Amino acid sequence: MNEQTEVASTAVTIPAEKLQQAVDIVRRMREEIRRALIGQQAVVDQVLATLLAGGHVLIEGVPGLGKTLLVKALAKTFAGEFTRIQFTPDLMPADVMGHSIFDMRNQTFTVRKGPVFTHLLLADEINRAPAKTQSSLLEVMQERQVTIEGETHSLSAPFMVLATQNPLENEGTYPLPEAQLDRFLVKVRIDYPSEAEELAMLALVTGNRIGDGLDVQPVASLIKPETVVALQQLVARIRVDEAVANYAVRLVRATRDWPGIAIGAGPRGTIALVRVARAMALMAGRDFITPDDIKSACLPVLRHRIAISPESELDGLNTDHLLQALIEHIAAPRA
Amino acid sequence: MRLDQLQLELRPRPNAQALDLGMALLRVDGVQVYLAFLALWLPLLLLAAAAIFVFPDYGGFAPLVVWWLRPLLERAPLYVLSRNVFGEKISWRQAVRAWPSLLRGGWFRLLTWWRFFLPNRGLYQPIWLLEGLRGKAAADRRRIIGRDGGQAAYWFGLACAHFELILQLGFIAFIGFFLSEEHAINPFAFFWDIDNNANTLWNNLSLLICYGVAVAIIAPMYTACCFTLYLNRRATLEAWDVELMLRQLTPPPSSATPSSAIVAGLLPLFLLGMLLHSPASHGNESALACEKPDYLVAQQGQRSEAHNETQQQLREQLDAVYQHEDLLGYRCVQTWVLKNQEKKKKKSKEKIDAPDLSALAAFLKVLLIALGIGLLAWLLYRYREYMPRWFIPERRFVATEVSGMDIRPESLPDDICAEVNRLWAAGQQRAALALLYRATISRLVNEYHVRIGRGATEQDCVRYAERAATQQQISADCLRLCKEVTTHWLNGAYGQRWLHSETLVALLHRWQQQFEPASAELGS
Numbered sequence: 087m088n089e090q091t092e093v094a095s096t097a098v099t100i101p102a103e104k105l106q107q108a109v110d111i112v113r114r115m116r117e118e119i120r121r122a123l124i125g126q127q128a129v130v131d132q133v134l135a136t137l138l139a140g141g142h143v144l145i146e147g148v149p150g151l152g153k154t155l156l157v158k159a160l161a162k163t164f165a166g167e168f169t170r171i172q173f174t175p176d177l178m179p180a181d182v183m184g185h186s187i188f189d190m191r192n193q194t195f196t197v198r199k200g201p202v203f204t205h206l207l208l209a210d211e212i213n214r215a216p217a218k219t220q221s222s223l224l225e226v227m228q229e230r231q232v233t234i235e236g237e238t239h240s241l242s243a244p245f246m247v248l249a250t251q252n253p254l255e256n257e258g259t260y261p262l263p264e265a266q267l268d269r270f271l272v273k274v275r276i277d278y279p280s281e282a283e284e285l286a287m288l289a290l291v292t293g294n295r296i297g298d299g300l301d302v303q304p305v306a307s308l309i310k311p312e313t314v315v316a317l318q319q320l321v322a323r324i325r326v327d328e329a330v331a332n333y334a335v336r337l338v339r340a341t342r343d344w345p346g347i348a349i350g351a352g353p354r355g356t357i358a359l360v361r362v363a364r365a366m367a368l369m370a371g372r373d374f375i376t377p378d379d380i381k382s383a384c385l386p387v388l389r390h391r392i393a394i395s396p397e398s399e400l401d402g403l404n405t406d407h408l409l410q411a412l413i414e415h416i417a418a419p420r421a
Numbered sequence: 422m423r424l425d426q427l428q429l430e431l432r433p434r435p436n437a438q439a440l441d442l443g444m445a446l447l448r449v450d451g452v453q454v455y456l457a458f459l460a461l462w463l464p465l466l467l468l469a470a471a472a473i474f475v476f477p478d479y480g481g482f483a484p485l486v487v488w489w490l491r492p493l494l495e496r497a498p499l500y501v502l503s504r505n506v507f508g509e510k511i512s513w514r515q516a517v518r519a520w521p522s523l524l525r526g527g528w529f530r531l532l533t534w535w536r537f538f539l540p541n542r543g544l545y546q547p548i549w550l551l552e553g554l555r556g557k558a559a560a561d562r563r564r565i566i567g568r569d570g571g572q573a574a575y576w577f578g579l580a581c582a583h584f585e586l587i588l589q590l591g592f593i594a595f596i597g598f599f600l601s602e603e604h605a606i607n608p609f610a611f612f613w614d615i616d617n618n619a620n621t622l623w624n625n626l627s628l629l630i631c632y633g634v635a636v637a638i639i640a641p642m643y644t645a646c647c648f649t650l651y652l653n654r655r656a657t658l659e660a661w662d663v664e665l666m667l668r669q670l671t672p673p674p675s676s677a678t679p680s681s682a683i684v685a686g687l688l689p690l691f692l693l694g695m696l697l698h699s700p701a702s703h704g705n706e707s708a709l710a711c712e713k714p715d716y717l718v719a720q721q722g723q724r725s726e727a728h729n730e731t732q733q734q735l736r737e738q739l740d741a742v743y744q745h746e747d748l749l750g751y752r753c754v755q756t757w758v759l760k761n762q763e764k765k766k767k768k769s770k771e772k773i774d775a776p777d778l779s780a781l782a783a784f785l786k787v788l789l790i791a792l793g794i795g796l797l798a799w800l801l802y803r804y805r806e807y808m809p810r811w812f813i814p815e816r817r818f819v820a821t822e823v824s825g826m827d828i829r830p831e832s833l834p835d836d837i838c839a840e841v842n843r844l845w846a847a848g849q850q851r852a853a854l855a856l857l858y859r860a861t862i863s864r865l866v867n868e869y870h871v872r873i874g875r876g877a878t879e880q881d882c883v884r885y886a887e888r889a890a891t892q893q894q895i896s897a898d899c900l901r902l903c904k905e906v907t908t909h910w911l912n913g914a915y916g917q918r919w920l921h922s923e924t925l926v927a928l929l930h931r932w933q934q935q936f937e938p939a940s941a942e943l944g945s
Contacts, residue, residue, distance in 0.1 A: 325915070325916060325917070327914065327915040327916075327917075329914070329915070330915055372916065373916065374912075374915045374916035374917075374918075375915065376878070376879060376880075376911050376915050377878045377879065378878045378879060378880040378881070381878055414874065418877075418878040418879075
């Protein structure tokens, strides 16, 4: 049994008290979000992990399952700005990015920033917008800056896009290009709440209230946006053992020749896997990642990076089925 | 029921003749019978067709609904037939008008559980319709009527159902020939093309129409034949032929005075004659004037002269009675016989020297049985996973490898704690903890029979152990120790955070207490 080395040479040991402080913050953020959003714990964890890893989330689920509420609650926990764009077929890139307008009084052009200048951006039903609007947003997600009339404007940190796709309606939509999908760090599936969760939601909504909406009033602002950036830096220092990194690589490489998968995940998939696993390790109170973290991150990170073959689709399989089988087959690293 | 007005020649007949009589009856009254049925059947078909248009998603149920209601519709043609056999001419309009009142009795039975199991329902319809029996009386009657004719009606009903099916398929194929693609070979392909969603509505409609036409042809035949089966059964049970004969013997009321004594005298003779010539011996022939057999001529001998005119009249009447084919005491039977039967018999005798194949037959029999058993065994083995768990006892799961780790007991050193100590002292901390972790998993799997999957990670193993503890498969102490070993292994292997030597010593001590006795017992 050989001594293992760390993959990330820059990773240094995180002081225990600093780690504990970070873990406490994350734990309290989860609890605060839970005050507004009942159930969907896995979704909350995955979105929180993506925020800590500095990525973007693609959310898929039928309307009315609390996507907006989740984003609003998350923004409120760190006192961040939140904007929501409802994507429509006539939405233009300038409507998202912003544009310059001519000021008649001063005889100058002034820049009017678009809704993308925020901390958390909820891009609702992104597949309804035309390709050029989608690609401009995807570019901003990658570059984290916007160029308007030749002038570059950096986005505030943290910046996170949560794009939703409605899986029920396909008419008049522009599905996101496969090649662009890996701009999203994870793809989260929101399912219907359990019976107990729905009951609890009912009690919360109908208890001495007017209207039928859940709101984020009870959610407290715990930290500032800068603290989130500090947490993201801390996550980047989480230790990754070589054996675990090997495991991640083996998993991603296995998707490329796995039966039933037509197109496997690229190297960005491996990087994303480790990034999310790091955030999950921090949420679990550890300063190192384990194969379990990789395994937990596997589905949300890889499900939108692979394409299943038509035969598998005809067999009623989806990406999650194939990835589950793959995870079961690839042995986790051991001594 | 006025038997004297019966338009049929009733006598006990074999079932085949009774069915043939039904067809003959239909030939006479076919127009009214068919019209009576169609007058109800067509509106029902139209309603079903409308339902297909209104509920296209449930169009496949339309033929089922009309099939379901059909027994009630069969009462109209039965009404026509039952009245016509007694000389009362009923038109189809009268039958349709009377139909709502004919529905009483047996309708619930015919629309519920009976509907599925009784193709011979036609035999029992007259019990409700003509005899008007209900409840227990009807049940007793059905039992008696069905004792002999039930089987025949049953098989006849099945045959009719097959006729309907064949006709329906024929019509479908006929339509399919015209609607299918130019080079299509299978005329049914058009209807069975499940991807052709656009035609589902017309497919369902076509299927309904084809079924409707097939039933429109067959149903009146079925009703008529079942009715004559019923009449035949009653004629046998109640000796209608005798009753009719007696009625014919009864003189008209105007000349009743002199003949009453004659009838009283004739009756014992007649009954004696009936006993001597049982109707059960009837063949499948009609009355034929053929020559009297010699033995009968010899038995009768010569008659003496009649004493008086009364006796002469009596003799003439008796002779007239005995002229009836049932009382002749003999019967002419015409059958078809092969002309060359003799030759064939000879030929078969000539071939008697053929080789004896009984041994080969026996061998083939054994071979076939063996093949059958083999096929059954293979099928049971091939689809064993679909067998209920109680049928095939669940095999105890013993993993030999978990995530690439060899966890077989023989792959571990005899004294695990000593080996861990040795590795630790040699500075191979990772190897020491890895061995301890591997040994822990091995003990869980091999000694406590905890089910652990092949690709299980550390947290998965902990979850399996927790489940085993919940099921009291392992103790709480054991679970705690497993968790502790896992945590130390994870901290060391992936976090480079090694435990203190003292902690290791304490851990090994607890490990030895927990796992070594079990191992020793296993070894002994």
